[in-house]
Amino acid sequence: MRKINIFWNWFQDNNQAIKNLKNETPINKKQICYWLDKQLGYYSKDLDFMIVFPKKQNQKTELIITANGNPDYFNQVEELINNAPVLKHWKFTAFIQPTSNIDQIINGLDEPYVFQEITIKTSEIKFLPLNYDDNIKKLDIIIYLKNYTINCNTKTWQQIIYIILQDVLGEKSLYQNINFVQLAQLSNSTEELIELYELQFYIDTINKSDVS
Incomplete structure (x- = not known):
């Protein structure tokens, strides 16, 4: 004290x-x-x-x-x-709190992140759940990026995705709810993919069903 x-x-x-x-x-x-x-x-x-x-x-x-x-x-x-x-x-x-600019993200009006050779907006990112671990109560996800290729600097992508996830979820929620993040190239078929700004809602839905 x-x-x-x-x-x-x-x-x-x-x-x-x-x-x-x-x-x-x-x-x-x-x-x-x-x-x-x-x-x-x-x-x-x-x-x-x-x-x-x-x-x-x-x-x-x-x-x-x-x-x-x-x-x-x-x-x-x-x-x-x-x-x-x-x-x-x-x-x-x-702690760093979730962004309050969700409406801008939904409408594609969010400011881009610029990190070395990468420029990307949260509104351009989608995800899919991979696995939910009941023991640790955490989610594995795949992040889909339109400019991501296997030849890109994976470490750089991981750094910027961590920053974006922290802005979307907040510092504490990111640690408490996300276990593993895999990166993948965004294909032309996106019907089954979920917008990244909906990730916290998806997590809340899992946690509610898990409690019930």
Whole structure:
């Protein structure tokens, strides 16, 4: 608890500078981020942070604490956020949350992910379930990509698909529900495939039927 208090006391003392980060000079930005990372590291070196700046002036700046999908540190994330102070201009969030832009994805208006030589949109991705493991309560899936070929850099594809899945499901749900992901080329026949944005709904349906 002492380490948690030390972090939040430091954050409260410096929250205005952090809140104004995007308006700082590059040197000051680097210094502020360095000290924020340093202070978080005193609590746990295995956690990271994200700052989401508001689009409107009356909205709060959001500090997200993430374990990068590692369940060994989920409790540390939750404990830190559960003890966060109440600050007028701040929102504190445990874990990367699912995207709120589902309507844009459904309509194909979502922004593309650009990663090295790959450009892809969530609205272009489909999936099929492979297997549901009753013992660990997790799902194996096949992800279908229109530009994926066996000659492509598989590691690069896996990295970007993990990022997209995390945005669709959220950091915690991705770990809790997905076990194995296989990549495949999207063929012309897509009638049986499921849109990726429906993955959480599919998972919820399985979990409900499993409980009943």
